[in-house]
Amino acid sequence: MDFTSAVKENPNLLVLHASSHRTSNTYELWKLVREGLQGIDITEIGLRNGTLSDCSGCPYSTCLHFGEQGSCFYGGVMVDDVYPAVRKADAVLLLCPNYNDALSANLTAFINRLTALFRTYRFYEKAVFALVVSGYSGSDIIAEQVISALNMNKTFFLPGQFAMMETANNAGEILTLPGIRERALTFSARVRDFLER
Ligand SMILES: Cc1cc2nc3c(=O)[nH]c(=O)nc-3n(C[C@H](O)[C@H](O)[C@H](O)COP(=O)(O)O)c2cc1C
Numbered sequence: 001m002d003f004t005s006a007v008k009e010n011p012n013l014l015v016l017h018a019s020s021h022r023t024s025n026t027y028e029l030w031k032l033v034r035e036g037l038q039g040i041d042i043t044e045i046g047l048r049n050g051t052l053s054d055c056s057g058c059p060y061s062t063c064l065h066f067g068e069q070g071s072c073f074y075g076g077v078m079v080d081d082v083y084p085a086v087r088k089a090d091a092v093l094l095l096c097p098n099y100n101d102a103l104s105a106n107l108t109a110f111i112n113r114l115t116a117l118f119r120t121y122r123f124y125e126k127a128v129f130a131l132v133v134s135g136y137s138g139s140d141i142i143a144e145q146v147i148s149a150l151n152m153n154k155t156f157f158l159p160g161q162f163a164m165m166e167t168a169n170n171a172g173e174i175l176t177l178p179g180i181r182e183r184a185l186t187f188s189a190r191v192r193d194f195l196e197r
Contacts, residue, residue: 032180139166
């Protein structure tokens with residue numbers, strides 16, 4: 001009951017996605033949410049196919065060895081861009097399209113590869129938020145995966161109502177949902193409230 005989060009000097013939001021800007025409903029939803037986050041320092045990183053190798057499952061001592069150097073066996077965009085961005089961020093927002101009632105492969109690879117950083121680093125002060133879009137159903141399953149992987153397993157702070165969940169299938173359909181802009185701005189306000197607290 002005595003918990004208060006750390007005061008943030010210049011709050012930064014890290015947004016991770018693996019979507020095609022042209023067709024993704026999830027990315028379109030992010031653009032609506034972003035309108036309510038003007039003035040916030042935002043780092044956006046795309047983890048599209050080919051940019052990120054999945055974790056190779058090194059032995060613990062190898063993972064620890066690389067992790068202690070702020071690195072990971074595979075290096076690449078994860079070590080060069082994503083680890084520094086996660087360290088800097090006060091909150092991470094994952095853009096999560098529902099693919100087969102699961103987080104997309106690239107986001108899962110991101111979470112797996114966080115393990116090396118996690119060997120020497122805890123994320124208690126960093127919040128995790130998610131935008132989840134499903135074509136038909138299952139957004140709750142994706143939100144649960146984010147809770148399991150990043151809050152319970154990787155120690156990220158879980159704010160109340162951390163996920164915005166919407167249903168849209170065809171490209172651009174998200175923009176036709178009644179009340180979508182208002183809901184997106186309500187979500188932005190929640191993220192802003194955490195960052196500026
Ligand atoms: C490979 C793949 C698997 C999908 N699996 C599901 C699913 O299991 N359940 C569902 O409701 N929608 C599913 N969808 C539809 C997407 O969730 C839908 O297109 C949504 O708009 C989010 O994806 P987007 O941001 O790429 O547009 C799937 C789409 C793809 C490409």
